[in-house]
Amino acid sequence: MNRQTFLSLILGLFIHVGLLAQPTFFDHHIVEAVGFKNNDNTSLNNYRFIQNKSLYDEKWDTLAQPTFWRTLMRMDEDSALLNIGASRQIITKVAVTEWNALQEERKNAIRDSIRAHYGLSADARIFLTSGKKYFYDFQRVLPIIEKGIDAFKKNGVDPFYAQTILLIESPNKLQKSSVGAYGSFQLMKNVAIQMGLKVNGYVDEREDFDKSAWAASQLIKTICIPETNKMLVERNISISENEIWYKLLVLHVYHAGAGNVKKALEVINPIEGSMELITTLWQTEAGQFRNASQNYSQLALASLLELDALIYRSCDFIYPCVVDNNNESDEMN
Incomplete structure (x- = not known):
């Protein structure tokens, strides 16, 4: 038996066992x-991740907004994209120094010409958004994603949320936001304390990854998901915890708070859960609930x-993992 045939047989076995062992609890x-x-390109490691086929099956990957942000995630901060705020349609790429050298009158004239060309209203926002490669350093966060996955699973919470939050909140280093959120899961002080962490003048347990992960999973489990479900039930919208639109709505609650998401839903008045609900939130x-929340x-x-x-x-290879279906909750020590 040659090496290629052997690897094919082994891969087939992994896939067969992996699919049989996948839990129905999470999609x-x-x-x-x-x-x-x-x-x-010198060191080799093995990492575990959550793979979401639905992103492609449901065409989330084709939307203009994620494409816009993916482009920025690959760009250095000395470059920027001139774009239409509402749709994130990219107009052109510019050098930040060249744009900054322009007089305000010239910048406004460029924005006005874009509005006229695309038939936009006079108050349509035209943004210049700089590259984010310096922040979205995903190589740095790779080693802790599987720790987050395990922590959320241990608390009976879909690890999709762990992976996603770690990717977007502090992928390059542990840091504090302008509003005071801190740690790998960017928890606000009052929220962290509410979830059982110690945050005072002597200690900040948001720095501890395991405790911060437990607190974040507890926040999603006890507040974000119940509040999301409550809003959907009030509108007679079916709760679909395994669908992407639902998970994104929960993430909006995690970031903006249930009260602000509820106000946004009152504006758009959705009648069903779908991709359209999420893309409409992006315009609301x-x-x-404003630009940062939409983003x-x-x-x-x-x-x-x-x-x-x-x-x-x-x-080199990607194998489905044989996972433990035991989703019993554990309290933080």
Whole structure:
């Protein structure tokens, strides 16, 4: 038996066993990327990830907004994209220094010409958004994704949320946001304390990955998902916890808070859960649900798609994992 035939048989066995062992509790596949090459192309590691086929089956990968953010995630901060705010349609790529050298009158004239060319209203926002490659350093977050997956599974929470939050919140380093969110899961101080963490002048347990992961999973389990379900029930919309639109809505609650998401839903008044619900949220402002909130699920999709691209570009093999169906909840020690 030659090596290629042997590998084919082994891969077939892995796939067969892996699919049989997939839990019905969550709609995802945990895969192991074997022989993952780092940026220096010298070290090899194995990492586990959540694979979401629905992103492609449902065409989330074809939307303009995730495509826009994926482009920025590959660009250095000295370059920027001139784009239409509402649709994230890319107009052109520019050098930041050249744009900054222009007089405000010239910048406004360029924006006005874009509005006229595309038939936009006079108040349509035209953004210049700089490259985000420096922030979305996914190589740095790879080693802790599987730790997040395990922590969320242990608490009975879909690990999709762990992987996604880690990708979009602090992928390059542990840092504090302008509003005070901190740690790998970017928890606000009051939320962290509510979830059982110690945050005071002497200690900040948001720095501890395991405790922060437990708190984030507990937040999703006890607040984000119940509040999302409550909003959907009030509108007679079916709860579909395994569908992408639902998971993105939960992420909006995680980021913006249930009150702000509820205000946004009151504006758009959806009658069913779907991709359209999410894409309409991207165009909606209500309360404190504004540009950063609109962007959140766009960044989630872009990050997940970029992770997939990185995996397939950088590893030798991808195997489905045999997973434990035991989803019993454990309390934090």
